[in-house]
Amino acid sequence: MQATILSATVIAMGFVVWGFSAGWTSHSSQDMAAETGAQVMKQEARLVVEEVHCSGGAACIWVYNPGKVDLVITSVVIPPSSVQFSTAPDTVGIGEGRWLTASAYPAMQGVSSVESLQVYALPKPMWNPSDATANAQYSVIVNYGTTGSS
Amino acid sequence: MALGRGRRGISTVLGGVLAVAIILTTVVPLLMYMRQVGFLYDTVSSDMRRADEEKMDEKLSAVAYLDTNNGIMLNITNTCDLSISVIRIWVMPRDGEPMGIDAGLTLAPRTPTKVFGTGCVAVKGRVYDLKLVTERGNIIVPEGSPLQITEPYTPPPGAWIYSLAVTIVETHAGRTYNILVDGSQYYTQRVSAGNEQAISIVIGWNEPGDHSIRVTSSTQGNQDLRVLFDDIIPIPPNQAIVLYD
Numbered sequence: 001m002q003a004t005i006l007s008a009t010v011i012a013m014g015f016v017v018w019g020f021s022a023g024w025t026s027h028s029s030q031d032m033a034a035e036t037g038a039q040v041m042k043q044e045a046r047l048v049v050e051e052v053h054c055s056g057g058a059a060c061i062w063v064y065n066p067g068k069v070d071l072v073i074t075s076v077v078i079p080p081s082s083v084q085f086s087t088a089p090d091t092v093g094i095g096e097g098r099w100l101t102a103s104a105y106p107a108m109q110g111v112s113s114v115e116s117l118q119v120y121a122l123p124k125p126m127w128n129p130s131d132a133t134a135n136a137q138y139s140v141i142v143n144y145g146t147t148g149s150s
Numbered sequence: 151m152a153l154g155r156g157r158r159g160i161s162t163v164l165g166g167v168l169a170v171a172i173i174l175t176t177v178v179p180l181l182m183y184m185r186q187v188g189f190l191y192d193t194v195s196s197d198m199r200r201a202d203e204e205k206m207d208e209k210l211s212a213v214a215y216l217d218t219n220n221g222i223m224l225n226i227t228n229t230c231d232l233s234i235s236v237i238r239i240w241v242m243p244r245d246g247e248p249m250g251i252d253a254g255l256t257l258a259p260r261t262p263t264k265v266f267g268t269g270c271v272a273v274k275g276r277v278y279d280l281k282l283v284t285e286r287g288n289i290i291v292p293e294g295s296p297l298q299i300t301e302p303y304t305p306p307p308g309a310w311i312y313s314l315a316v317t318i319v320e321t322h323a324g325r326t327y328n329i330l331v332d333g334s335q336y337y338t339q340r341v342s343a344g345n346e347q348a349i350s351i352v353i354g355w356n357e358p359g360d361h362s363i364r365v366t367s368s369t370q371g372n373q374d375l376r377v378l379f380d381d382i383i384p385i386p387p388n389q390a391i392v393l394y395d
Contacts, residue, residue: 014168021176048287066287
């Protein structure tokens with residue numbers, strides 16, 4: 001009788017430990033998958049600023065995505081403006097080039113000349129439409145002008 | 151009694167079995183998963199590093215020029231061991247809107263030069279900057295950029311096209327120096343004071359040809375004279391010096 005109770009207790013505790021372990025494993029693997037996925041996408045992200053000029057009081061910026069992941073252009077900084085994340089950003093697909101929409105980026109408006117600028121891009125799967133600043137730590141920043149283009 | 155003694159180790163065995171089961175069903179898959187994730191990250195890092203190296207290794211020779219109809223043309227040569235795709239060519243008039251032309255040009259390694267017509271025609275008085283963009287993201291400015299229409303040079307009357315510099319070194323005070331070109335007096339200067347100065351003049355002609363130059367001094371003839379000649383240098387048309395109006 002005692003042996004049966006002890007066995008039942010061991011089995012019950014075993015299942016409890018098993019449950020906790022499975023939960024912890026699942027949680028850990030999800031966290032790790034998310035972090036690794038973000039790092040992998042950041043590795044795959046590439047952006048080139050091909051052409052910049054001013055027209056009609058706004059900056060015209062052509063960007064090209066030679067990377068392996070779609071990008072969302074989250075912010076454009078033209079000194080002396082500071083980083084301001086767009087709520088309706090442009091998307092640049094893999095291998096795609098396009099003019100950025102000036103109305104989506106306040107820094108591009110009311111500009112008569114551009115000597116240097118910075119473009120912030122985020123892999124599209126990491127962009128959160130309800131929080132434009134989310135995952136900003138994974139942004140790819142491209143310098144153009146005095147600091148060169150990359 | 152025998153049965154009770156036989157069940158005494160069951161709990162231990164069950165605990166052991168459960169521990170092994172937990173390890174097999176949770177920890178081992180987690181470790182395998184971690185290895186796979188790490189492998190994926192390493193693979194992607196390696197791929198992108200190789201892509202960056204290929205981008206740095208890309209070498210393209212491009213020369214921009216105007217054809218006889220003032221069309222903007224490019225001679226493009228792949229000078230590296232990688233295949234290069236030129237995806238876009240920018241033609242940017244300095245006083246107008248830039249044009250991005252989809253090139254779709256793939257150049258296999260070390261293949262002959264390809265001639266690419268941009269389809270743009272240069273307008274007189276405008277200056278055009280050009281650049282090429284490759285699929286890997288390199289931006290290349292071709293030789294010859296910026297382009298503009300240059301008029302054929304017509305030298306003004308009397309303009310020198312060919313010149314020769316003649317320098318008399320270590321002159322002596324009180325002497326008069328004469329330079330005769332093709333038998334005619336061309337230049338005379340008297341050194342009033344100071345020894346070991348230099349007199350330098352430039353003689354010019356409109357056309358290339360053979361000429362004789364004789365340098366003499368008033369007291370010594372051509373003795374005791376040190377004269378330096380340069381070679382006859384064709385002066386580029388836009389740098390021609392007007393000697394006579």
